Amino acid sequence: MERNDIAEEERPKVIKDDSTDGDDGRAEGDKGLRKIKKSDPFDVETAQFNSHQGHSSNQNLPWGVIIKLAIQSIGVVYGDIGTSPLYVMTGVFPNGIKNEEDILGALSLIFYSMILIYMIKYVFIVLSANDNGDGGTFALYSLICRYAKASLTPNEQAEDKEVSNYRLEVPSRRLRWASAVKSLLENRKAAKYLLLFVTMLGTAMVIGDGILTPCISVLSAIGGIREAASSFGNDQVMWISVVILILLFQVQRFGTQKVGYSFAPILSLWFLCIALIGIYNFAKHDPGVIRAVNPLYIIHYFMRNKKDAWISLGGVILCLTGSEALFADLGHFNILSIQLSSCLVVFPSIILAYFGQAAYLRKHTEDVASTFYSSIPKPMYWPMFVIAVLAAIIASQAMISATYSIVKQSVALGCFPSVKVVHTSKDHEGQIYIPEVNTLLMLACVGVTLGFKTTLQLGNAYGIAVVFVFTITSTFLVIVMIMIWKTNILLVVLYILTIGLAEYVFLSSVLYKFVDGGYVPLVFAVVMVTIMLVWNYGYRKKYEYEFENKVSREALVTIMSNTNIRQVPAVALFYTELVQGISPVFNQYVANVPALHSVLIFVSIKSLPISKVPSEERFIFRQVEPEASGIYRCVVRYGYRDARMEQQFFEKVLIDRLKDFIRNDGSDHGMAMVNEARAQKEIGLVDEAIENGGIKYLMAQSEVIASSGSGCSKRFVINYLYSWLKRNVRQQEEVFGIPHKRLLKVGITYEI
Structure with a gap:
């Protein structure tokens, strides 16, 4: 999160805890200063709130801004699908063309696949299934989790639904299908696990796409050099591609701040050129290929x-690579801008390119292995070669950036180990760089390129990754249609029987090529999903342990009244993942260090299942014990796309918001003068603590082991896999940027 994201006039959400029994938990208040009455002032659990939701992310932007966004989107979104004409025809006819009429059949398949899946599904349906303007697999998952309590981690709070971006509308009980799906996801634990597993699988496949896209795009583009220099063989093309890939990953650390402006002209030129070459080939060789618009x-x-036609669908699907990028990159643009650029530039250009290639192949069937470069007019060869290489690099860049974003989302939702996230732009929050992921992607890309050498088998692997993401997106989309949009069930069935069925037919075809390279993304997905499942399982079990063993209110009162515990002048931020109650780590701390700081704040960093939390609603404060001064709870809420504040700035904002809370909390009591004096006293206590002792940090140094009596599988997962991951990833103090000189760690063992 950038410094300018929080204005000085912002105030925290103030939570006043009254001990009035029987309150229904409804919110009241105004202009961001709200009171929520609770029956228990110390241990607040989830309550029910009502608010309203629309599902459009189209802001009322001026047409000039929309057109500008549409132009920029060409440079960010379409590199992958735009470069697919480099290798699609080769993938459809790997063994050559046996019948000229097959060209028309393949072209018709490409044409209607583009219309059905790329245009109808993604451009006109899926883009609307966004999470407050953000897209992608995790955006769909978080959207579903908000409408149905499908999250497996019990950290929901009533105040979460008060965040303005939450915008929740519970399905009407009169709508049978919506209520049935919601009930299934909320009441069946197996359904929650399945939803999470499918989300992880989709995420792993998108990351696999981030590995395969650079390989196939760069290999295809560089392979064109053999048209002009026949002495170049597969090995030379492979090594040149490896060098380019290594250089591509080395420059990632510098960021992509101007990606939209710098790449849009190159890809715009690419789309113009492939369209003009397509028109040229169409007119010169065989205008009769227009008959392919007939689905017969x-x-x-x-x-x-x-059977051969069914197998060839694995090549046809390659024309749709990058369709998911439309949805994943939605947060950088808006629906209308992407629809405009798709309809006016991308779709017409790509279709013209395929029709031109088909017209050329009708007269030169022997050139199918190098369709793209063979069909280029000779004077245009070298310019197109340079543009193709640049376009391939851009396509690679887009998927690499998307991989960083999806890993960050996975970390935020507790589904991936902590990694270092570097924000490379002061102006654009979404532009990030993750060193560990960058290194792994580079090694994987180089390994895949050296292993496959050519695009033929690589296309088989690529197809499986693409189709799996398509089917997972469709599955989530059907849930959204039924539960959230409350779409007429006949329209849902129509979607399933057309687009859904077509995607599963494509999936059956690419799986047939499992042994011919198709195993690569599946093996990679198994590794990634295993890591994500193990981490999420350990994360949830650890949270559940803290939740079940939290410090009771009576125990806290006893600790605070213990005269043997010495007070130290300072503000202590006690970091804990628990958002309800006090973590058992506190007991461990008091037992080993019989001293408490004069101001103690239990800080919980929490990720909400939304893309962004408005900065003025980021902090929730609560006084832990009304009769004891200087003990507070602070829940700091982030969305999965939010950037964390720098620690020095975080400290200042947190203290300012604490003082605001104290003032506003005191002003709500009946005895205004008395409580104003008390508020001034508490603020003075905070100022004195900072002046005399500064800000200190307390944090758990935890060991997680399986409890006695656990089965062999649980002991293996927790004691070995999870513990190994936990030891080898970034620790909490590194993630939060906590200075070591002011950090005290408390050892604790979680038996889960």
Whole structure:
């Protein structure tokens, strides 16, 4: 989060805890200063709130801004799908063209696949299933988790639904299908696990896409050099591609602040060139390929080729690579801008390119292995070669950046180990760089390129990654249609029987090529999903342990009244993941260090299932014990796309918001003069603590082990896999940027 994201006039959300029994938990207040009455002032659990939701992320932007965004989106979103004409025809006909009519059948398949999946599904349906303007697999998951309590970690709070971005509307009980799906996700633990597993699988496949896109794009582009220099073989092309990939990953650390402006002209030129070359080939070689708009050619193609036609679908699907990027990159633009650039530039250019290639192949069937470069007019060869290499690099860049974003989202939602996130732009929060992920991606890309050498088998691997993401997105979309949009069930069935069925047919085709390279993304997905499941399991079990063993109110009162515990002048920030009650780490601390700081703040850093939390609503304060001064709880809430504040700035904002809380909390009592004096006294206590002792940090140094009596599988997962991951990833103090000189760690063992 950037410094300018929080204005000086912002105030924290103030939570006043009354001991009035029977209160229904409804919120009241105004202008961000709200009171929420609770029956228990110390241990607040989730209550029910009502608010309202629309599902459009189209801001009322001026047309000039929308057009500007549409132009920028060309440089960010479409590199992958835009470079697919480099290798699609080769993938459809890996063994050559046996019948000229097959060209029309394949072209018809490409044409209707683009219309059905790229245009109808993604451009006009999926973009609307956004999470307050953000897209991608985790955005869909977080959206579903908000509408149904499908999260497996019990850290929900009533105040979460008060965040302005939450915008929740509970499905009407009159709508049977919506209520049935919501009930299933809330009441069946197996459904929650399945939803999380499918989300992780989709995430792993998108990351796999981030590995395969640079490989196939760069290999395809560089492979064109053989048209002009026949002495170049597969090995030379492979090594040149490896060098380019290594350089590409080395420059990631410098960021992509101007990606939209610098890349848009290159890709715009690319789309213009492939469109013009397509028109040229169409007019020169065989304008009759226009007959492919007749879907009967698809039927004839399958009747002629039967099993071979079904297998060739694994090549056809490559024309749709990058469709998911439309949705994943939505947060950088808006729906209308992407729809405009898709309809006016991208779709027409790509379709013209494919029709031109088909027209060329009708007269030169022997060139199918190098369709793209062979169909370029000779004077245009070298300019197009340079543009193709640049476009391939841009396509790679887009997927690498998307991988960083999705890993950050996974970390925020407790589904991936902590990694270092470097924000490379002061102006654009979404532009990040993750060193560990960058290194792993580079090694994986180089390994895949050296292993496959050519695009033919690589295309098989690429197809599986692409189709798995398609089917997972469709599955989540159906849930959104039924539960959130409350779409007519007949329209949902129509979607399933057309787009959904087509995607599963594509999936069956690419799985047939499992042994011919298709195993690569699946093996990678197994490794990634295993890491994510192990980490999430350990994370949840650790949280549940703290939740079940939290310090009771009576125990806290006893600790505070113990005269043997000495007070130290300072503000102590006690970091804990628990957002309800006090972590058992506090007992461990008092037992080993019989001293308490004069101001103690239990700080919980919490990720909400939304993309962003408005900065003025980031902090929730509560006085832990009304009769004891100087003990507070602070829940700091982030969305999965929010950047963390720098620690020095975080300290200043937190203390300022604490003082605001004390003032506003005191002003709500009946005896205004008395409570104002008390508020001034507490603020003075805070100022004195900072002046005399500064700010200190307390944190758990935890060991997680399986409890006695646990089965072998649980002991293996917790004692070995989770513990190994925990030891080898960034620790909490590194993630939060806590200075070591002011940090005290308390050892504790969690038996889960």
